[in-house]
Structures are given as structure tokens and as C-alpha cells.
Amino acid sequence: MQLPDTRAALIILSCVLAPALAATADEVERRITTVVSGGTLADGSSQIEKQVIEECVSSLPAVGDLEPIVDARSKYMRSINGDVEANGSVRTYSATVVVPFVVTQKQLVIVTTSSVEKSEPVLKEVEGRFDRSVSFSSNPENGDSFAGSGLVKEYYFSTEAAAIEDAMRRARAWLKQKRAVTCQR
DSSP states (O other): OOOOHHHHHHHHHHHHHHHHHHHTHHHHHHHHHTOOOOOOOOSOOEEEEEEEEEEEEEEOOOGGGOOEEEEEEEEEESSBTTOTTOOEEEEEEEEEEEEEEEEEEEEEEEEEEOOSSOOOOEEEEEEEEEEEEEEEEOOGGGOSEEEOOTTOOEEEBOSHHHHHHHHHHHHHHHHHHHHTTBOOO
């Protein structure tokens, strides 16, 4: 029986090429997996990145200079201070104290440029002073009065002075902590 020429050629070719292909299978696979499609942006644009190297508080206000902001609201409540007969409108107070301060920062500014030719990034140390503020609010859970009975009670400040004292206590504690890390210049 005689095979057609193309079929015979394919069988002979597969017998000859199969061992050669098996020997270079790793090479071919590496070539396939290492083909990387990449590009570059050589538009000359620059990227600026800042990193804080050093930071310290350079200025804090005195506790006596702080002015609380008080907010008063009327609210209808039931079982005021545990008395089931006492239902009605009560005045609740909250206070906020804003503490302004100044921070001195030393920053490392890194400027990189996208270009075809090799260019090293520019590194520069910059020092600056920045205004910051932090606010402290009175926490109603520390209130001097409550409403409701049973397990669920709603606490609140019934006087302006109690709300102010709660917010000021938080601000004083924060100032005491920050005075320990002020700049030594």
C-alpha cells in the first residue's frame, strides 16, 4: 500500500522534528513567558513627592487662652434622672474646644523627571512651619444627668459649665502630652 506524498511527508517530518522540538521545548517556553510588552513616558513631565523627615510642635497656646464653643438644645425626654413621672423638655449642652498650634516640619522633596536620557532625581531638604488645629468635644456619656429607665439610658450635660469642663479636661490632657514633644530649638 502506497501513501499519498503529502501524508508520507508529514509522517516523516513528525518523526524527524519531534525529538528536536522536545529538546527545545524549554527554550520556546522561556521565550513565550519572557516576552514583555512595555512602554515609557518620555514626555519630560516631573513628579514631586514629599516625605516628612522630622516634625515637632513649635508653638502651643496656654490653657487660659482657650475659648470653648457651647451649643445648647432642647430635647423631650422620658424618665428624667430615673423618675418615671418626670417627662418633659430639657436643655442639653455640649462644648467644643479648638486648640490651634504650630508644627515645624523638615521634609525631603524628591523631584523625578520622565525623559529619554538618564536623569537622577533631585533631592532637597525643606523646612517649614505649618498651622494646625485639633478640636475636643464634650462626651455626653460623661454627662451629669440621664433620661430613660432600665438598661437604655441617655446621658447628657444639664449645665453649660459641666459640658465646658469635660471638653477642657480633654484639651488640657492633650496639651500636657504635646508640651513634652515641643521643639528643642
